[in-house]
Amino acid sequence: MDSVLYTLPEMIHKQNYVVASYYIKLPKDVDILKKAGTLAVGQTIGTWIPIPGITDEIREKYMGKVVNVFDIAPAELSGQVTEEERQYIIQIAYPAVNFGNDLPLLITSLLGNDASTSAQVKLLDIEFPEEFVNKFKGPQFGIDGIKEFAGNKERPLLLNMIKPCTGLTPKEGARIFYETALGGVDFIKDDELLGNPDYSKPEDRVCEFKKAAEAAFEKTGERVRYFVNVTSGAAEILENVKRVEEAGADGIMINFSAVGYSVLKQVAEYTRLPILGHMAGTGMVYEGMNNGMASPLAAGKLARLSGADIVMVNTPYGGYPLLHQKYIQTIAQLTLPYYNVKPCMPSIGGGVHPGMVEKYIHEVGSDIVLAAGGAVQGHPGGAAAGARAMRQAIDIVMSGQDFEEAAKGKEELETALALWKYQKA
Numbered sequence: 001m002d003s004v005l006y007t008l009p010e011m012i013h014k015q016n017y018v019v020a021s022y023y024i025k026l027p028k029d030v031d032i033l034k035k036a037g038t039l040a041v042g043q044t045i046g047t048w049i050p051i052p053g054i055t056d057e058i059r060e061k062y063m064g065k066v067v068n069v070f071d072i073a074p075a076e077l078s079g080q081v082t083e084e085e086r087q088y089i090i091q092i093a094y095p096a097v098n099f100g101n102d103l104p105l106l107i108t109s110l111l112g113n114d115a116s117t118s119a120q121v122k123l124l125d126i127e128f129p130e131e132f133v134n135k136f137k138g139p140q141f142g143i144d145g146i147k148e149f150a151g152n153k154e155r156p157l158l159l160n161m162i163k164p165c166t167g168l169t170p171k172e173g174a175r176i177f178y179e180t181a182l183g184g185v186d187f188i189k190d191d192e193l194l195g196n197p198d199y200s201k202p203e204d205r206v207c208e209f210k211k212a213a214e215a216a217f218e219k220t221g222e223r224v225r226y227f228v229n230v231t232s233g234a235a236e237i238l239e240n241v242k243r244v245e246e247a248g249a250d251g252i253m254i255n256f257s258a259v260g261y262s263v264l265k266q267v268a269e270y271t272r273l274p275i276l277g278h279m280a281g282t283g284m285v286y287e288g289m290n291n292g293m294a295s296p297l298a299a300g301k302l303a304r305l306s307g308a309d310i311v312m313v314n315t316p317y318g319g320y321p322l323l324h325q326k327y328i329q330t331i332a333q334l335t336l337p338y339y340n341v342k343p344c345m346p347s348i349g350g351g352v353h354p355g356m357v358e359k360y361i362h363e364v365g366s367d368i369v370l371a372a373g374g375a376v377q378g379h380p381g382g383a384a385a386g387a388r389a390m391r392q393a394i395d396i397v398m399s400g401q402d403f404e405e406a407a408k409g410k411e412e413l414e415t416a417l418a419l420w421k422y423q424k425a
Contacts, residue, residue: 004056005037007065007093016131017093019067020110022121025290028086032069036090039119040064043109044098062098067091089124101135103262103306111293123293126301133305133339136265141274141309142342143335143367149251149274150186151223155398156361157186158390159347159371160383165191170200170208176383177209180376181216181224183387187369189253190229192280202228202240206247225250227276234263241271249273254308257281257298261306268307276347277308295326300333303344310345310369317359318350331364347371353420354393354413361397362425370394380415389416 012019026035044064045054072087073080099105111123141149150157160180162173177188188209196202209226217223230240230252237259241252251274256264258281268275279299286295295314303311313330316322334344346368348360353375360370372390379386389412396406404422407413 002037004059004063005040005065006033007067009067009091012065012067012093013129016096016129017065018096018106018110018129018132019091019093019127021089021091021124021127023087023089023124023290024119024121025085025087028081028084032086032088032090033066035119036066036069036092039090039121040066040092042119043092043112044094062095064095065093067093090121096129096132101132103265103302104260107261120290122288122291123297125294125297128305130339133341136305136341137269137307138305138341139275139307139309139344140268140272140342143345145342146274146309146345146369147367150225153186154366155394156357156366157345157369158184158387158394159187159189159369160185160376160387161189161191161371161373162194163191163373163377165193166197168200170204173200173205174208174212176377177224177226178212178216180383180387181213182220183376183384184220184222184391185224185376185387187225187227187251187276189227189276192229192231192253192255192278195229195231196236196240201243202230203243203247206244206249210248227251227253227274229253229255230267231255231259231278234259234266237263237267238270241267241273245271245273251276251309253278255280256303256306256308257285261302264303264306264308274309275307276310276312277303277306277344278312279303279314280312295322296329296333300330304334304338304341308344310347312349312371313346315348315350315352315360317356318352320350328364335367345369349373354389354416355420355422357390357393358397358403358425359423361394366398375416375420379412380419381412385412386416388412 041063045062068091070089075081094109099109147153162176180188206228213224228244228249230237230244231254232240253276254264254267255278257279282299285292285298311334314320314322315327316324331346334346348368349371352370352372376386377383392410392413396403
């Protein structure tokens with residue numbers, strides 16, 4: 001066996017290689033070892049055909065290596081293979097020197113050339129060596145920093161987004177902001193559909209919304225922080241950030257699925273503001289069975305590595321058919337210890353209402369942001385009442401009381417629960 005093309009995992013893990021795990025499905029008569037080798041070579045030095053310029057030194061230093069092949073199901077005997085197609089998990093090690101800390105080149109190296117290697121694969125995970133990860137700053141604030149930014153809150157934080165998503169001038173949006181802030185939310189953000197239209201420039205929203213936040217503070221004594229959406233093209237985004245910083249922005253929001261991880265990384269290294277990373281559109285990357293990448297990687301690990309402090313996370317409870325396992329794994333990628341990279345604060349979105357608060361906290365803990373949209377803005381008593389209902393639900397869960405019993409007599413919460421039923425954890 002070619003010792004340059006194939007290796008054992010123990011011989012890779014202490015070296016500067018990025019290990020990619022893929023899912024692939026092939027006709028049963030295709031040699032999976034050769035297919036994996038073709039992928040490893042094609043994604044690195046580019047060809048398996050001997051051509052001038054490819055030396056043994058180049059193959060040793062820059063060519064990918066096949067680390068492992070796992071059969072699904074784990075057949076060992078020819079008689080155990082009865083299907084016409086077989087499924088595998090393959091692991092390939094890529095020399096990190098090929099892409100440095102260049103995320104677009106990393107993704108191109110791991111996925112971009114598969115058409116020419118005739119491999120339809122889904123990228124399940126990337127195992128990064130510490131040497132590679134140390135080139136990234138990751139989140140500036142992390143979970144502890146975001147809690148301090150919000151006022152050292154020990155409970156889950158509460159976020160709302162301005163609705164309607166588009167069509168409001170900054171002054172019109174500020175009225176909704178003020179009403180929502182009176183209910184006790186911690187953060188208010190733009191909807192991801194509101195960017196930089198002529199009728200509502202980000203810096204103008206910052207100015208008007210800051211006035212509304214100050215007016216609410218004078219009544220409640222609680223600060224509400226505003227995350228303004230600066231998502232735009234690569235040529236404009238830093239200028240957007242500069243303008244909102246000068247206007248006094250509390251934090252910024254970026255849809256990393258649209259702008260790319262490298263732009264998120266660029267902004268994170270440029271600004272001192274906390275960044276809320278939105279994953280709208282990431283489904284295009286992970287919904288395919290035989291291509292793209294897994295959701296915990298696309299919406300979790302890569303967003304954290306790129307520098308988001310808070311990351312919006314989809315759940316299985318809001319109508320989107322995400323597997324519960326993927327939801328939990330995404331939160332794990334954002335929060336578990338990972339070299340020296342700070343953890344991200346997950347922002348739970350989709351199906352968030354007072355009746356779900358206990359379930360979310362029991363499933364993923366209290367170091368989360370609960371992103372309640374319709375349950376706040378759609379409360380019959382108005383946005384302030386909707387926010388109060390969420391806060392009442394959070395306080396009950398954190399106190400350890402019986403939820404249904406403790407909810408009695410809390411008008412805003414009882415109204416909300418009549419519309420959106422309580423789901424016991």
